[in-house]
Amino acid sequence: MRKIAGRQTKIASLLVAVAFGGAGLWLPGGPLQAALLAVRGVLAPVAYAAPAGSNDPHGSAGSPPQESPQFLKILNTIPGGDVQPCSVLADPYPSFNGVAIDPKARLAILTDPNLRSAMIYDLDVAAAPQAKGITPRKAWVRGPATWLSFATGVALDPVRQRFYVTENDWGDDLANFPYTANGDYKAHVLAIPHGTYGIGISQRYGQIALAIEHSIQIAFFKIGAQNADPPLRSIRGPHTGLADPHGLFWDEKNGEIVVANYGNWSQGQWDRDYPGGGHYYPPSITVYKDDGKGDVAPLRVIEGSKTRLNWPTGVMVDTNHNELFVTNQAANQILVFARTASGNVAPLRVLGGPRTLISHPMGVAYDPVRDQIWVANYGHTAEVFARAAGGDAAPLRVIRNAPAGTPEAGFGGPSAIAYDSRRDQILATN
């Protein structure tokens, strides 16, 4: 999420009131406190030990620092201490991000980076647009054993009946689960490069493809890879046209991999010896042969003013109708192109407008059985439309992870904060 939000403190108070039933001090107890304690298993300082073994929650990519005995000895003499915050600005409900569908198993799985979870829905769940309550879930995977933190991309393996979730920021792991997972389910994990977003799976190759923002690459792993298994190959380099890659779709039918690029490019941010600077390239959709390796040029590039691309985040190819769907996040739209579109071309149709309820769409998936698309917004709703919907069309169903009308804070892991003293606003990066 790339938002800088200026928020009035009155909004902070509203969220506090919703979550805790009162302003002022943050009282212990309640759902948010329970969520906080569930996120961290241990709150008292402990010495860290790193046992080896698969699925070891501690891993071994360096040991966290130990708290020093000298500091602990004088800790209680230092003024301050265990002070409660006077306000908490946070959303107590999930925020949808990625979405993937298994039409045969009749499942839709959506990720949630806000509460660090993944939600499993029946693909045919009743979710009338006028319904105001939380849409019933089949399962909600969350908790320390899941490894889920900033859960973004999701892909399903219908053969093995497992789903995979990428971590875009706080974690550097790919966690996978059986379709039957629920609650604090112990994940199988694989170490992956930092800043992974999109994911696709190929049964033909037996591989998983990951789009990685920070190191500007597509990395491929064997299905079933775990722990520190290295990648099999990668597509990276100046000729690839990759630039801050986000969503990824593996089109097995046509032997192609489709990637959505925001256009930001920097080698220096991971290579301290790189003498050149960064660049802002136009947003684009790049398409590669799925057996590509190294610094390979894309087969096609969709780029230019006619495309209307504006932070293109999620991508999906409907191989039945040869259409390419793109979540145009910052414009609150779904753009639909011909699958083989190339160059500065306009979309075939644009789905967007107030009736659609589309707002910051992050993921899109296709249900060929019902000929419908699911659109996951970064917030409290996902909408289901007829595949051929366009313009300001109303959704057929609305999947809600919070009661209708619940405010959305929209945080995406704020790493930096500033205070605007003129406007009495908090500025937070996403």
Add this chain to the structure above:
Amino acid sequence: MIEGQHTKLTRVAHGIDYDPVHDLIVASEPLASSIVTYRGGSNGDVPPVRVIQGTRTKIHSPWQVAVDSAHNEIWYADFGGGYVAAFPLMANGDVAPLRTIRDHEDGMRGVSGVAVDPERNLVFVAARSAHAPGAILVFDRLADGESSPRAIIAGPTTGITGLWHVQVHGGKIFASITGNDYRPPYDSGGYAPVADCKGPISEYAPRPLGFIAIWNENDHGDVPPRAIIRGPSTGITTITGLAIDPIHGEVFTRGTLNGVLAFLIPNFF
């Protein structure tokens, strides 16, 4: 909300500052190696008024930014480069920094935070150093090149187990202590797991509590914080950005939850 393609924002902006004198918002963009400036109050898909980016800037991986309104300069911490640097406030395009500070003796690694005291002409840097998992290094504001810090706050008594950001006000240093010396399982280029990697590290793995620590600007050496905000009731186990509102005596940070915590501690200022 500032968002959209024209804004030139990228994911994981690890730095933002507000300049009340000129009414400007300055942010760092590591995925584009740039620093962007907006007018205060900007909203929507608006382009920045200035963008610092290019070969001459030497920007690698910019983290915290700090505006010195008195001297009209923008400071930034270069996480990958291992230094802090200053640009003119109105700098735009591919321009060289005014000054670049590197630690002459021990070197700085993982430079994550920078703050400026324009009255005392001091620059405060949050970084890992050769001898500590985290240190606050104090330099003369006009230092340039390989420089010796005037003071270093580091050592076991400080409680520093990792640092994210720093702020200064009224002779005090506010720092977010992460409790996490982040070491990714992959090499910096994302090519392969590091040599001794057996797997990823879970975000849920037990680790020291993160906290907010306050020192005096003239503190030096292995000294404990003058005040702390630390404990299970704070909502902080992990911690990142830090902002202060001296007018109301508030400190803002992101704790374990995906959001912002505010602490009312006027007596700490």
